[in-house]
Amino acid sequence: MNDTFRAGGAASLDVSIASKDYHSASGRPLRALEDLRLTLPAGKAGAVVGPSGCGKTTLLRLIAGLDKDFVGTIALPEHGRLGMVFQEPRLLPWRSVTDNIRIAAPHASEEDIAALLDELGLAEHATHFPRELSLGLARRVALARALAAKPDLLLLDEPLVSLDAALARDLREMIARLIDERRITTLVVTHDLREAIALGDRLFLLSARPAHVLATLDVSTPRRHLEKEAAEIIEARAREALAKAHVGPPQSKQ
Amino acid sequence: MIRLISLVALLLLWQIGAWLSDPHRLPGPAAVFEKIYEEALSGALFSNLAITLARVVAAFALAMSFGAAIGYVMGRNKIADRLLDPWLVVLLNLPALVVIVLAYVWAGLTEVAAIGAVAVNKLPNAIVVVREGARALDPHLEDMAEVFRFSPAARLKHLVLPQLAPYLAAATRSGLSLVWKIVLVVELLGRSNGVGFEINMAFQLFDMKLLLAYALPFVALMLGVETFLVQPLERHVSRWRRGVSRRLDRI
Numbered sequence: 091m092n093d094t095f096r097a098g099g100a101a102s103l104d105v106s107i108a109s110k111d112y113h114s115a116s117g118r119p120l121r122a123l124e125d126l127r128l129t130l131p132a133g134k135a136g137a138v139v140g141p142s143g144c145g146k147t148t149l150l151r152l153i154a155g156l157d158k159d160f161v162g163t164i165a166l167p168e169h170g171r172l173g174m175v176f177q178e179p180r181l182l183p184w185r186s187v188t189d190n191i192r193i194a195a196p197h198a199s200e201e202d203i204a205a206l207l208d209e210l211g212l213a214e215h216a217t218h219f220p221r222e223l224s225l226g227l228a229r230r231v232a233l234a235r236a237l238a239a240k241p242d243l244l245l246l247d248e249p250l251v252s253l254d255a256a257l258a259r260d261l262r263e264m265i266a267r268l269i270d271e272r273r274i275t276t277l278v279v280t281h282d283l284r285e286a287i288a289l290g291d292r293l294f295l296l297s298a299r300p301a302h303v304l305a306t307l308d309v310s311t312p313r314r315h316l317e318k319e320a321a322e323i324i325e326a327r328a329r330e331a332l333a334k335a336h337v338g339p340p341q342s343k344q
Numbered sequence: 345m346i347r348l349i350s351l352v353a354l355l356l357l358w359q360i361g362a363w364l365s366d367p368h369r370l371p372g373p374a375a376v377f378e379k380i381y382e383e384a385l386s387g388a389l390f391s392n393l394a395i396t397l398a399r400v401v402a403a404f405a406l407a408m409s410f411g412a413a414i415g416y417v418m419g420r421n422k423i424a425d426r427l428l429d430p431w432l433v434v435l436l437n438l439p440a441l442v443v444i445v446l447a448y449v450w451a452g453l454t455e456v457a458a459i460g461a462v463a464v465n466k467l468p469n470a471i472v473v474v475r476e477g478a479r480a481l482d483p484h485l486e487d488m489a490e491v492f493r494f495s496p497a498a499r500l501k502h503l504v505l506p507q508l509a510p511y512l513a514a515a516t517r518s519g520l521s522l523v524w525k526i527v528l529v530v531e532l533l534g535r536s537n538g539v540g541f542e543i544n545m546a547f548q549l550f551d552m553k554l555l556l557a558y559a560l561p562f563v564a565l566m567l568g569v570e571t572f573l574v575q576p577l578e579r580h581v582s583r584w585r586r587g588v589s590r591r592l593d594r595i
């Protein structure tokens with residue numbers, strides 16, 4: 091019943107999932123997503139916020155076409171070239187940083203790759219192997235790889251999770267700058283509301299599992315100029331929306 | 345250093361053994377080395393070594409390429425695995441001698457039969473090892489390759505082969521020694537040249553000097569292949585496991 095097709099036009103990403111079940115060998119199916127709908131205009135960044143274990147990674151896997159076992163439709167941006175940063179970096183341990191990036195963009199020139207390395211502050215690590223990198227650096231390499239693919243849609247799965255506060259802030263600012271400059275349609279998932287506000291033009295607040303969208307909020311101010319107070323207002327609005335959906339703050343259901 | 349001491353001890357033991365028994369049963373090292381020199385001068389040693397080595401390489405290459413392909417398919421595809429597993433069990437338990445005799449009966453005392461028989465003997469082991477490797481391929485990396493639309497060639501080169509490398513190396517190590525031992529048997533039974541043939545001659549003539557004069561250089565040759573070819577290759581493919589690049593940076 092599922093269908094993934096490419097669409098042009100205003101709605102760049104259009105997700106409408108009736109249901110997604112996991113079938114374990116033992117017993118009844120586990121419903122991960124139910125009646126989940128979201129749309130994202132071209133060139134915008136969407137941020138999906140939901141409690142841990144609610145089905146965020148599942149949603150990204152469906153959008154990326156890695157799992158076709160679901161009921162619903164997903165329309166991707168035109169051309170549908172994907173870039174993805176997985177929850178773990180997933181670099182090839184046997185290839186250097188440069189090669190890891192080049193592999194995702196076999197037609198990119200040396201200069202393009204070098205420029206990308208520079209832009210993400212990876213130049214001095216170009217010849218290192220992944221096991222020599224800290225998690226923060228490995229994430230940046232994974233981000234560089236995703237950008238090298240010149241994606242029409244960039245998917246980021248918890249890009250800041252398990253980094254210390256300073257590193258997380260640096261990487262968050264880097265991601266915000268990169269997707270703003272390149273105007274890549276981006277969908278980032280996170281369990282952290284503030285992170286979502288800092289990265290998304292549009293927020294999608296998810297319920298606990300089975301996940302569906304409780305509320306959609308547009309963040310009108312450009313992220314880079316978002317003052318602390320403005321962010322707080324949006325956060326308050328998000329919490330209000332959650333309260334209206336009778337789930338209270340994230341993670342209270344179930 | 346310890347290896348050298350151990351080697352000298354072995355030579356010493358051999359010499360003592362030679363003194364204790366009669367020279368027709370166990371000739372001493374000196375006599376054997378003299379014989380090796382003699383055979384080398386006549387050129388017979390080198391031509392026989394070369395012929396046997398060529399058979400080893402051919403049979404090994406055949407077994408490894410078919411074994412890797414079949415093992416990969418069986419490791420990745422459940423139906424293929426179920427279908428081929430009984431054949432594999434039969435092959436694994438078929439004595440080497442039976443395969444060799446059958447090959448010679450069906451295909452005559454030919455080079456094809458000889459090399460084919462050796463390859464078939466090594467094949468099941470290569471399949472089992474590579475199947476294990478194919479089962480252990482990381483699905484996370486496969487998802488990554490899917491998202492970034494790796495071409496089939498890129499998948500093989502960057503994803504599959506590096507993950508299979510330790511398994512291929514293991515199959516190579518165990519395979520080489522197995523293959524050369526079976527090649528000698530095949531030569532003994534149905535070829536008119538090679539180290540195995542010469543050893544058969546030595547047996548018929550009860551010439552222990554000749555026997556050892558062929559056996560020792562061949563063992564040395566295979567040791568050389570292992571030390572100077574297989575091990576460096578293994579180190580090369582697994583260099584990413586150690587922090588090599590960082591060390592290179594400092595130089």
Ligand SMILES: Nc1ncnc2c1ncn2[C@@H]1O[C@H](COP(=O)(O)OP(=O)(O)OP(=O)(O)O)[C@@H](O)[C@H]1O
Pocket residue numbers: 112113114120122140141142143144145146147148149177281299
């Ligand atoms: N392959 C699978 N088979 C069975 N169940 C699965 C599978 N993958 C995920 N699940 C289950 O589906 C639910 C959603 O998982 P998912 O990984 O999508 O959540 P998440 O929101 O990304 O979680 P986290 O915050 O931990 O990253 C979880 O209950 C999980 O146990």
Ligand SMILES: [Mg+2]
Pocket residue numbers: 146147148177247
């Ligand atoms: Mg997840």
